[in-house]
Amino acid sequence: MIRQKIDEMVGQDIKMQVCRGRKQVHNYRGVIENAFSRVFVVRINDTDALTYSYSDILCGEVQVDAM
Numbered sequence: 001m002i003r004q005k006i007d008e009m010v011g012q013d014i015k016m017q018v019c020r021g022r023k024q025v026h027n028y029r030g031v032i033e034n035a036f037s038r039v040f041v042v043r044i045n046d047t048d049a050l051t052y053s054y055s056d057i058l059c060g061e062v063q064v065d066a067m
Contacts, residue, residue: 002054006035006064013067016042018052019060029067 009032016028030044042050056062 002057003035006032006040006054006057009064009066010035014042015065015067016050017063018050019062032064 011031013029013031016030018026018028020026028042028044028050030042030050033041033043033049035041039051039053042052044050052062057064
């Protein structure tokens with residue numbers, strides 16, 4: 001179900017909140033570039049891309065919201 005929602009968001013602008021532990025929370029804005037079978041890629045600017053697995057969303061480490 002999570003993968004299906006991410007597939008629908010490919011190409012859309014998103015906001016992400018990533019918890020990195022010990023009160024470290026990073027906020028990003030970007031575009032979901034690709035969604036593969038186990039991971040998805042978020043392009044945050046022209047040179048940087050972040051890759052996350054669907055289990056990161058399931059565990060609550062990553063939150064993705066459409067803009």
